Amino acid sequence: MKNYKLITLLLLLFGISGTTLAQSDADEVKQVLARYKKALESLNVDGTEVLFTKNSQVIESGKVEGTYEDYLAHHIGPELDHFKSFQFENYKVEVTVTGDYAFAVETYNYTIVLKKDNTEIKRTGVASSFLKRDDNDWKIMHMHNSSRKPK
Numbered sequence: 001m002k003n004y005k006l007i008t009l010l011l012l013l014f015g016i017s018g019t020t021l022a023q024s025d026a027d028e029v030k031q032v033l034a035r036y037k038k039a040l041e042s043l044n045v046d047g048t049e050v051l052f053t054k055n056s057q058v059i060e061s062g063k064v065e066g067t068y069e070d071y072l073a074h075h076i077g078p079e080l081d082h083f084k085s086f087q088f089e090n091y092k093v094e095v096t097v098t099g100d101y102a103f104a105v106e107t108y109n110y111t112i113v114l115k116k117d118n119t120e121i122k123r124t125g126v127a128s129s130f131l132k133r134d135d136n137d138w139k140i141m142h143m144h145n146s147s148r149k150p151k
């Protein structure tokens with residue numbers, strides 16, 4: 001009977017420990033995504049390439065943009081120069097962690113104000129991301145985001 005109690009105690013400890021580790025990993029993944037979102041909102045994506053793997057892939061609204069460095073150089077980097085502001089609202093994220101890989105789904109609304117004429121662009125968006133633990137840091141391997149006009 002003592003062995004049964006010991007085994008039960010060990011299973012509970014490892015179960016709690018595993019849940020705590022998974023939660024910690026999920027929180028770290030959320031922090032990576034939050035750093036990227038914060039960079040977009042600040043209109044300054046300098047240094048954000050460290051959040052992505054070298055061979056990352058970005059897909060935006062039906063177009064494969066290439067690696068994050070490609071996306072940064074040819075799409076989001078130049079695009080941000082035209083924005084006066086970029087704000088997220090109603091942001092929610094769900095993260096699933098399995099070993100050294102994580103999957104995240106973000107939902108949000110965002111408003112962009114253009115510099116040239118203060119035009120507001122409002123959208124409802126969603127992003128799915130796959131991340132990999134790389135030397136104890138979580139990095140985005142694949143990001144797919146899309147948006148549409150709110151209803």
